[in-house]
Amino acid sequence: MSGRLLIVEDDPRLGPIMRDVLSTGWSVRLCESAEQGLEAVLAHGFDAIVVDRRLPGMSGEELVRELRRRRVGTPILMLTALGELRDRVEGLDAGANDYLVKPFEFEELSARLRALTRDYAVPVAGIVIGSWTFHPDDHSIDSPYAGRILLTEAESAFLAVLAAEPERTFSREYLLEAVFARGESPITVETYVHYLRRKTDRDLIQTVRGSGYRLGTPA
Known part of the structure; x- marks a missing residue:
């Protein structure tokens, strides 16, 4: 194969x-x-x-x-x-x-x-997020404390959307449509924010009250 x-x-x-x-x-x-x-x-x-x-x-x-x-x-x-x-x-x-x-x-x-x-050679450089380095192509993120942490495909896709425009605040509706399959509940967005924060750092994703989420700057 x-x-x-x-x-x-x-x-x-x-x-x-x-x-x-x-x-x-x-x-x-x-x-x-x-x-x-x-x-x-x-x-x-x-x-x-x-x-x-x-x-x-x-x-x-x-x-x-x-x-x-x-x-x-x-x-x-x-x-x-x-x-x-x-x-x-x-x-x-x-x-x-x-x-x-x-x-x-x-x-x-x-x-x-x-x-x-x-x-085809995949670039080895990742996306720097504070003290962390995100590798979307192999679904992982490098922690300054614990080394490389593996992400699921959905977690990686979610973080990739935020990282593509780090200054932008994304609405829950946009993230739901961009990352997840049709028919998913809006609560799915909050669930994956929780998953990513639990695996990495709470400051990796910033909550913008009343607007949605944006990329954070974790230490």
């Missing part, structure tokens, strides 16, 4: 075919929109992502930009029916690591994914 692969493709014929073909070497999840893809990435870790450039609602390019804004370092291959140089450059500038023009051969797609996961 090569690892966990997310495919974001809205074509009702191509998406399932890609999933079935690539399932021989990957554990594959298929999403039909960028919004579903973003939710899946924030809730679950993947080793590689394939994104169609043209998607309903949020475009594939916008999805890639949003993932990079949130410091998701997973290698991304962008699929596009647009073969012009400008279109390829825009996809790479958005943060994609490679592109493939439709129609394509599955052997080439598989080879490019192997190359991405073989050659």
